[in-house]
Structure formats: C-alpha cells, structure tokens
Amino acid sequence: xxxxNERITLKNTLINTRAMTSLLERELALATGEIKRETKNxxxxxxxxGHAFRSDKHTATAIRAISDTGExxxxxxxxxxxxxxxxxxxxxxxxxxxxxxxxxxxRVVRKEWANVVATSNELMTGRRKMTITLQDIEDSxxxxxxxxxxxxxxxxxxxxxxxxxxxxLLMKIEPQVGFVIHxxxxxxQSKTLVDIQTGCQLANPEHSMANF
Numbered sequence: 537x538x539x540x541n542e543r544i545t546l547k548n549t550l551i552n553t554r555a556m557t558s559l560l561e562r563e564l565a566l567a568t569g570e571i572k573r574e575t576k577n578x579x580x581x582x583x584x585x586g587h588a589f590r591s592d593k594h595t596a597t598a599i600r601a602i603s604d605t606g607e608x609x610x611x612x613x614x615x616x617x618x619x620x621x622x623x624x625x626x627x628x629x630x631x632x633x634x635x636x637x638x639x640x641x642x643r644v645v646r647k648e649w650a651n652v653v654a655t656s657n658e659l660m661t662g663r664r665k666m667t668i669t670l671q672d673i674e675d676s677x678x679x680x681x682x683x684x685x686x687x688x689x690x691x692x693x694x695x696x697x698x699x700x701x702x703x704x705l706l707m708k709i710e711p712q713v714g715f716v717i718h719x720x721x722x723x724x725q726s727k728t729l730v731d732i733q734t735g736c737q738l739a740n741p742e743h744s745m746a747n748f
Contacts, residue, residue: 542604546582547571550602554587574611577679578686578710579622580604583611589628596635598628609681614639622681641677645718652714655721656707659700666700668720676719678712686710 610631623631
C-alpha cells in the first residue's frame, strides 16, 4: 500500500509541473496513461509524454520526468539514438543542449574505443593502476544522474573514489562505464604532462626565469 501511495504522489508531482493545465486535464492525463513507467539506463522514473518540447532542429525531444526518489528531470530522446539522456537542467532546451554536448563527446570517445577496452583490460589484470573520482564521472560523457543511480544499484553511492579494477569490472556489466575510464585516462595524461613540464623547469631554472 505504501508503494502504491508513493507512485501516486510521484505521478501527481510530475503532472503538476505542466503549465496552464486545468485540474480536469491533469486528471485525464493520469487516466489515459500519458504518464508511463521507464527504467532504462538505470534510472527508474515516471515520464510524462504529454509534457514535451521539441528542439529547433527537430532531432531531439525533452520529456518531463521524475525519478523514484522525486528528482524532477528532463528525459532527452534523440530520433536516431537508442538511449535517452537524463538531465537535471531546469529548462528543456538547456537539457537538450546538455544532451547534445554529451552525445558529441561520446562520438569522439568511440573513435578511440579500442584504447578504452585495452585500458580496461590492463586495469582488470593489474598491469595499470588508476584511481577514479566522482569528478571523473561528472566530467565524462555519461549523464550524472544515470551514473548516480548506477552506483546506487551496486551499493557504491557512498564512495568518493574507486579503484581502476572496480571500474573495469563495472564496465563488464555496463559498457558505457568506458566513458569514465577514458576521462580518467585523460586526467592522468594531463597530470603526466604537467609533471614533465615542471621537472624541466626545475632542471633549467635560468630558462624558466627567462619566460617572465
């Protein structure tokens, strides 16, 4: 009974986000099934398919949704893509822009996917060590809400950092975790370059001072 009441509360909260909609129209939306269940990509939610905004280029749609914990979001769907994007942006067109940036970032990373798989294998076998942070997840091509629910599903939401082997194992379950591995590898590469440059400056102090 409690679960039924929670569902009713979530649906009512979601339908009440519609602007300029009468009580009768809201009741009809609930009765006619415009509010549908969606659990793909790790985020369990209710989606209001009658509350949607189409992008200017007519390739993507932002649909209002609410997660099982009451997080209001925009569920962005691209006409040519299998998976949607979960955005916590306030405005629908901001959500669409955020999704487009993430989709572009994913296209770039997929061109290097063989390297991502190789890195994952090295992390799995211990030939390579990396520590993955929450910031790496945030900076990756994944939607942060989906990543948060994914970690919650495996009891990892309380952690701030993750070993490379743990993340490599998670990639076996969800291949999209590879985007996080790629982002972490970029961070390590950048740090290595900074360390090399710093070492060169320390080894050649006169050359370093000449730059000022």
